[in-house]
Amino acid sequence: xxxxxxxxxxxxxxxxxYLTVGDPDLTTTRDIALxxxxxxxxxxxxxxxxxxxxxDGPVIQRASERALRHGTTLGDVLAIAADLRRQxxxxxxxxxxxFNPILRFGLERFCSAAEQAGVDGVLVxxxxxxxxxxxxxxxxxxHLAPIFLAAPTSPDERLKxxxxxxxxxxxxxxxxxITGTQQSLATEAEALVSRLRRYTDLPIAxxxxxxxxxxxxxxxxxxxxxxxxxALVRIIEQDIERAAPQEAPSSIGRxxxxxxxxxxxxxxxxx
Amino acid sequence: xxxxxxxxxxSTIAGRFGVYGGRYVPETLVAALxxxxxxYAEAKVDPAFQARxxxxxxxxxxxxxxxxxxxxxxxxxxxxxxxxxxxxxxxTGAHKINNCIGQGLLAERMGKRRIxxxxxxxxxxxxxxxxxxxxxxxxxxxxxxEDMRRQELNxxxxxxxxxxxxxVRSGSRTLKDxxxxxxxxxxxxxxxxxxxxxxxxxxxxxPTMVRDFHRVIGKEAxxxxxxxEGRLPTAIIACVGGGSNAIGAFYEFIPDAQVRxxxxxxxxHGEKLGxxxxxxxxxxxxxxxxxxxxxxxNDNGQVSLTHSVSAGLDYASVGPEHAALHDxxxxxxxxxxxxxxxxxxxxxxxxxxxxxxxxxxxxxxxxIRIAPAMAxxxxxxxxxSGRGDKDIGIxxxxxxxxxx
Ligand SMILES: Cc1ncc(COP(=O)(O)O)c(C=O)c1O
Numbered sequence: 001x002x003x004x005x006x007x008x009x010x011x012x013x014x015x016x017x018y019l020t021v022g023d024p025d026l027t028t029t030r031d032i033a034l035x036x037x038x039x040x041x042x043x044x045x046x047x048x049x050x051x052x053x054x055x056d057g058p059v060i061q062r063a064s065e066r067a068l069r070h071g072t073t074l075g076d077v078l079a080i081a082a083d084l085r086r087q088x089x090x091x092x093x094x095x096x097x098x099f100n101p102i103l104r105f106g107l108e109r110f111c112s113a114a115e116q117a118g119v120d121g122v123l124v125x126x127x128x129x130x131x132x133x134x135x136x137x138x139x140x141x142x143h144l145a146p147i148f149l150a151a152p153t154s155p156d157e158r159l160k161x162x163x164x165x166x167x168x169x170x171x172x173x174x175x176x177x178i179t180g181t182q183q184s185l186a187t188e189a190e191a192l193v194s195r196l197r198r199y200t201d202l203p204i205a206x207x208x209x210x211x212x213x214x215x216x217x218x219x220x221x222x223x224x225x226x227x228x229x230x231a232l233v234r235i236i237e238q239d240i241e242r243a244a245p246q247e248a249p250s251s252i253g254r255x256x257x258x259x260x261x262x263x264x265x266x267x268x269x270x271x
Numbered sequence: 272x273x274x275x276x277x278x279x280x281x282s283t284i285a286g287r288f289g290v291y292g293g294r295y296v297p298e299t300l301v302a303a304l305x306x307x308x309x310x311y312a313e314a315k316v317d318p319a320f321q322a323r324x325x326x327x328x329x330x331x332x333x334x335x336x337x338x339x340x341x342x343x344x345x346x347x348x349x350x351x352x353x354x355x356x357x358x359x360x361x362x363t364g365a366h367k368i369n370n371c372i373g374q375g376l377l378a379e380r381m382g383k384r385r386i387x388x389x390x391x392x393x394x395x396x397x398x399x400x401x402x403x404x405x406x407x408x409x410x411x412x413x414x415x416x417e418d419m420r421r422q423e424l425n426x427x428x429x430x431x432x433x434x435x436x437x438x439v440r441s442g443s444r445t446l447k448d449x450x451x452x453x454x455x456x457x458x459x460x461x462x463x464x465x466x467x468x469x470x471x472x473x474x475x476x477x478p479t480m481v482r483d484f485h486r487v488i489g490k491e492a493x494x495x496x497x498x499x500e501g502r503l504p505t506a507i508i509a510c511v512g513g514g515s516n517a518i519g520a521f522y523e524f525i526p527d528a529q530v531r532x533x534x535x536x537x538x539x540h541g542e543k544l545g546x547x548x549x550x551x552x553x554x555x556x557x558x559x560x561x562x563x564x565x566x567x568x569n570d571n572g573q574v575s576l577t578h579s580v581s582a583g584l585d586y587a588s589v590g591p592e593h594a595a596l597h598d599x600x601x602x603x604x605x606x607x608x609x610x611x612x613x614x615x616x617x618x619x620x621x622x623x624x625x626x627x628x629x630x631x632x633x634x635x636x637x638x639i640r641i642a643p644a645m646a647x648x649x650x651x652x653x654x655x656s657g658r659g660d661k662d663i664g665i666x667x668x669x670x671x672x673x674x675x
Contacts, residue, residue, distance in 0.1 A: 051442070051573040052559060054451040055297045055458065061441060073571045099295055100558045104572030126295040126558065130284045151299035153461060158301065176299050177459040 003092040003120050003145060003168040005042055005203045005224045012260065013220035016169075016205050017041040017252075018096060018229030020049055020063035021080055022072025023236060024245040030080050032236065034087060035249035039256035042225065043092030043169075043205075044084065045123065048077050050098040055125045057180030059230040062237065074101045074110065078117045085118030094121040094147060094168070107135065111142040121145030121168040129161045136165060149173055150196055152188040163200035170200055171227065174208045181230045182209035190222045216259045231255075286475025289598060291591035294474040295558045300454075303461045308476040310381050315483070320376065327372050331405070332362045334369075334487065338495035338652070343622045348642040351505060351649035355625070356492050356520065358656050363401050365394040365628060365657030366485060366516045367469060373484035375402035378465035385409045385464040389453040391418055391446035391512065392583035392630060393425025394657055395469030400434035402467075410434040413452040415444035418582045425661050443576045446512075446586045450560050470513025471590035474561030478591050485519025492652055493523045500650060506531035506641075509654040510633040511604065512548075512583045514590035516656035525601060534593060535633045537579030538606030544569070548577040550589040551597050551604040557588075564591040580609035580665065581629035583657075607636035613669055615639055616659060628657035629665065 005014030017036045021029050033044045049067035053060060074097070081093050095114055102110045102124065114122065122144050127135055129148060139146050145168030150159055153176060163170060172193050175186035189206050196204055206219045207227025219226040235255055239248040284294045285308075294304060314320040328334040337360065341353045358366040378386060386408050390396030396412040403410035412429055416438045419426050429436050442448040450472070457466040471478040471485075489507075496504055507524060509517035511534040524530045539547030547553065550565040557566035559574055567575040567587040579585040596602035607615070612629055615636035620626045627635055631654070638653045645651070659666070 052447065052451055054454045054560065057455075068573060098558075100566070100568070100574070101572035103556075103558055104568065104570070125297055126561070128294060128296065128298055128301055131293055131295060149298040151297070151301075153299050153302040155302060158298075162298075173299060176461055178455045 003043055003094070005169070012217065013223060014042040014203065014205070014225030015040060015256065015259065016043040016045055016207070016225055016227040017232055017256070018045040018047055018227060020047040020060060020067055020233055021077045022049055022067030022070065023063040023233070024066065024240050024248065025070065026072065026076055026080060028245055028248055030083055031249040032252050033080070033084055035253035036256055037088050037091045039253040040260050041091070041256060043094055045094045045096040045227070045229070046077050046081055048074055048095065048097035048101050050101060053098065055178055057178045057230060059181070059234050059237065060179050063233045066240070074105050078113050081114070081119050082117035092121070093119050094123055095119055096123045097125070099124050099126050107138050111138040111144055114144055115142035119144060121147045123147040123149070123171060125149070129165055132165065147171055150192065152176055152192050156195060159196050160199045163196065163202070166200065166202055169203040169205050169225065170196060172196060172204050172206045172223065174206050174210070177208065179208055179230050181211040181234065185209065185215045185218050189219070193223050213259050284475055286479050288478070288592040288595035291556070291562070291564050291594040292475060292478055293563050294561060295563065296474045296561045297458055299458050300461060300474070303457070304474055304476065306381060307377070310377055311476055311480050314377055314380060320380070324373060324376055328369065328487065332368045332372060333360060335491045336360050338492055338499065340499070341623050344619065345642070347622055348639060350642040350647070351645035351651045352647070353638060353642060354496065354504070354650065354652045355655045356488060356652055358488060358516065358654060359625070359627065359631065359658035363394070363398045364660065365398065366488060366519065367395045367398040368401065369487060369519070370469065370481050370484040370515060371395070371398040371402040371467060374465070374467045375406050375408070378408065378467070379406055381465065383463060383465040385411070385460065386467050387411045387413065387453050387456050387464055388467045388469060389413045389446065389449035390469060391415070391449065391585060392581065392628065393418070393422040393429065393661060394583065394628070396434070396436070397425050397428050397432070399467050399469070400429040400432035403434065404432050411456065412436050413439050413449040413456070415439045415446060415448045417444035418446065418449070421665055422582055422661055423664060445577070445582065447560070447574065454560065470515040471518050471592060472513040472560065472562060472588065478562065481515055482518045482522060482592060485515050486522045488516065488519035488654065489521060489523035492520065496650065496652065503527055503530050504650040504652045505645065506533055507652045507654065508533045508535060508634045508637050510535045510584060510630045510656060511589060511593060512586055512630060514593045516654055518590060518592055520654040521596070521602060532596065532602035533637060534602055534604045535637045536604055536606045537581060537584035537633060538608040538611070539578040540609050545576045546578050547606065548579045548585050548587070549606045550587070552606060556594070559588045562588070562591050564588050564594040565597070580612060580669065581633065583628070583630040584633060605637055607633040611636040613666070616666065617672070625655070626659035627655055628659050629662045631656045632659070
């Protein structure tokens with residue numbers, strides 16, 4: 001299972017990059033993912049577009065609509081995963097989906113196809129541990145890491161159960177809310193990560209609202225990795241809006257490189 | 272292609288109806304659902320809570336509602352005796368208030384003073400806004416822009432009652448999209464906000480809790496028909512959007528195997544995906560908005576657009592308990608088209624002087640279809656879930672009436 005976060009100089013965190021597959025189109029998504037990996041992303045989350053993305057803010061909602069307008073399917077996502085795996089054997093690949101497209105595809109059939117494609121892990125936004133019996137069994141049969149969300153509202157006994165069934169990494173949600181960029185990093189995130197630490201040695205990735213180099217560096221102070229989603233999807237959208245979608249891979253590459261070399265947040269220097 | 276899962280074998284969540292139901296939500300909401308589940312379990316056995324609920328249902332909402340013998344309609348159709356359960360006479364004009372009073376009191380008990388809700392036809396939004404006014408709570412109602420257009424009167428009513436109505440522009444701009452937006456609000460403000468869901472949908476405990484708040488419909492109807500006829504009805508007919516009025520009407524009769532339970536879905540204006548909201552006729556099991564039930568979806572698991580002349584039935588999924596009743600064969604699910612519902616509206620208005628909501632008119636349409644072939648001693652109870660004042664705009668656009 002190649003999901004791993006190599007400790008980086010200056011405690012910069014690992015990077016999990018979320019992309020909505022099929023936005024702007026399948027080939028470009030693949031090229032964006034390659035650019036993200038080459039710029040330093042450790043794990044790519046391939047987002048399956050869904051008609052009713054109720055955990056997502058406007059940016060990912062719009063990306064999902066664009067991807068669905070030209071008929072992106074779970075099968076397409078798996079094909080992109082296989083292509084990425086061929087080209088970059090060492091990077092982490094996670095499928096990120098709502099449950100229904102997987103259910104419709106067939107849980108077992110999906111897991112088998114994901115394994116064949118070389119996918120490392122699966123994260124289903126609306127799958128909670130209590131409902132996950134069959135899901136976990138299927139994932140295990142196909143050597144896929146189950147990645148679960150942990151929320152600031154999850155009490156300790158839930159964090160314990162989440163940690164117990166997770167593999168690869170645990171995804172700590174930085175704040176109550178939907179996906180989307182924000183000005184400042186929520187203070188809830190650090191408290192959640194330290195609660196989670198009591199129950200797991202797995203890497204902990206913090207996501208939701210991480211939008212720039214300062215947030216990214218700040219997360220590095222207390223977590224193993226940061227998930228960046230809406231900020232990337234918004235950059236892609238801006239290239240689409242200015243009729244230059246082919247620029248998206250290099251825009252994303254530049255943004256990610258900027259995270260790595262960007263200035264530390266002044267607030268952290270004070271501390 | 273296997274799409275049916277069998278979660279009860281492994282699920283540790285209560286609130287399963289056969290294989291259906293469960294809890295498919297973002298992790299952030301689980302603690303709030305657990306809190307609601309516990310609060311409801313406590314309230315259910317708390318005599319003080321029940322007394323307050325009963326008193327508001329009686330003195331504020333107007334329960335019990337009459338079971339009215341529709342003599343002229345029965346005569347005209349020439350078959351079964353038709354009774355109407357008059358939920359349309361409740362305060363705010365529909366059954367929705369039963370659930371809103373219940374959940375409003377629960378929210379108060381949990382110390383949550385901000386209420387959010389979705390609404391399709393606007394009846395649930397109006398009932399929620401009403402209860403929030405009564406209990407002095409902040410109220411935000413999400414409503415698809417298409418529904419705001421076609422149920423304009425109810426938008427104004429909600430605002431008059433002090434609620435904030437937020438238009439939803441995504442998807443088909445109807446009920447499903449309003450629920451998505453309400454869930455996004457809830458996930459963001461979950462610590463201070465109660466989501467007052469308006470039907471037997473969503474994650475556990477909603478389908479069970481909302482059903483319990485509407486059980487009173489069937490309880491009353493059962494006693495009333497025993498009193499009037501000395502026997503149980505041949506069948507009970509109710510429209511099925513999410514399914515709250517139907518499950519409320521059916522529930523007490525489920526053990527009475529001789530009583531047919533007939534749910535009526537929106538047949539819309541065609542049989543192709545997108546032209547109707549008949550989940551049991553074009554749908555298949557799937558997960559939407561927290562629950563596993565029948566769902567109108569395409570081969571890739573994307574949820575289909577739906578259509579109905581009635582906003583309250585225009586929804587891609589259906590309450591999970593109905594899915595179980597469908598599969599077990601205990602209840603039957605049929606459809607009525609837009610046109611049949613419009614015709615039934617006029618027919619009931621002109622034979623009985625009762626203007627039904629377009630949702631309820633779907634149940635009336637099925638009654639009109641089957642009553643003539645039934646025997647004189649057969650009894651049909653139609654759950655008249657709401658009144659039609661809200662639909663005057665649609666009715667005047669959809670048909671030109673002789674003499675009007
Ligand atoms: C009068 C009336 N009947 C029925 C419905 C459909 O909901 P349910 O199936 O939950 O009863 C609505 C929903 O808006 C309604 O206003």
